[in-house]
Amino acid sequence: MAGRGSVKPFGGFNASDDAAALNKAMKGLGTDEDTILQLLTARSNNQRQEIKATYKTLFGKDLVDDLKSELGGKFETLIVALMTPPIAYDVELVRNAIKGAGTDEKVLVEVLSSRTPQQVRQIIAGYKQEYDDDLEEDVTGDTSGHFKRMLVILLQASRQQGVQEGTIDSDAQTLFAAGEQKYGTDEEQFISILGNRSDAHLRRVFQAYMKLSGYEIEESISRETSGSLKEVLLAVVKCARSVPGYFAEMLYYAMKGAGTDDQTLIRIMASRCEVDMLDIRQEFRRMFATSLHSMIKGDTGGDYRKALLLLCGGDD
Structure with missing residues (x-):
């Protein structure tokens, strides 16, 4: 997946020049938003962290604080997001999702379904470091039932590696028996298979499931489950596909x-x-x-x- 980003490290990078340009854009009356956005969107996150450190050295001020005081609204939110290191950003996202008013389940689902196992482990470590709290405990304290169980499995970040040829058909059969084939749904089976198998393995299971049942797995999940559990299972399926x-x-x-x-x-x-x-x-x-x-x-x-x-x- 190397180099599939639209933002790349800037070739002629000079942290002091960039820090000075940003300082100048925010000095005096009015703010030169255009310079700020052109510069920051053309630097990688690592480079932005260097600019931030250099800005503090040169001007004795925190760059993010200055940006916050000069900018506003959605533009400010976006720029501050760009100034945050990726894992720290994810840590902040899940913290706000849990600790805000009500649980923002959508954000929890998005982060835990789409990040790599290594990233999930880094988020857990970063969360502990930043808030001295256990992310799994906070998630379980804030969610319930099958949804909670699925999130806990995703937090283990210990999916099987590779494709288990021998269990592709039996996994498809188990999912079929757990949903479409019975009255009521055996959610545990969906949680266990979708939470623990590798993406590559799941893609093969989805093909076998389609052959067996005549349905895409997404259709069955939508019919057989509801609410937050449905959302997290669909997100995991979609992320396994792409x-x-x-x-x-x-x-x-x-x-x-x-x-x-x-x-x-x-x-x-x-x-x-x-x-x-x-x-x-x-x-x-x-x-x-x-x-x-x-x-x-x-x-x-x-x-x-x-x-x-x-x-x-x-x-x-």
Whole structure:
């Protein structure tokens, strides 16, 4: 997946020059938002961390605090997200999802379904370091039932490796027997298989399931489960099929219809721009017959839109 991000490290990088340019953009009356957004969207996250450190050395001030005091609204939220190291950003996301008013299950589901096992372990460690709390305990204290069980399995980050040829058909058969074939649903089987098998293995199971049942696994999950459990199982299935496809769909529905879900838009654009944005764009185009670029353009405005379009990196 190397180099599938739309944002790459900047070639002629000089942290002191960038820090000075940002300081100048925020000095005196008025703020030069254009310089800020052009510069920060053209640097990698590692480079932004260097700029932040250099800014403190040169000017004795915290760059993020200065940005917060100069910018506002969604544009500020996006820029602050870009200034946060990726694991720290995820740690903050799950903390706010649990500790805010009510649980933001959507964010928990998105992060735990789409991050690699190694990233999940880093998030758990970062959470402990930042808040001196146990993420699993906080999640279990805030959720219940089958949904809670699935999240706990995802937090173990210990999926089997590779494809177990011998169990592809039996896994498909078990899922069929647990749902479509019986009255009521045996959620435990769905949780156990979808939570513990590798993505590559699951893709094979989904093919076998389709042959066996005549249904895509997504259709059966939608029929057989509901609420938060349905959401997390569908997210895991979609991520097993294609993480960029999962994010393309999330972005589409964040912008489709009345009002834009800016929190989701910011979260995904900020966290995927250096990872797989080129693949997300490709999937978006394939799934929705329009480009991510043109949808962002039609759905946002001002400096916020400019910054998002730069992160998107081009039109397909």
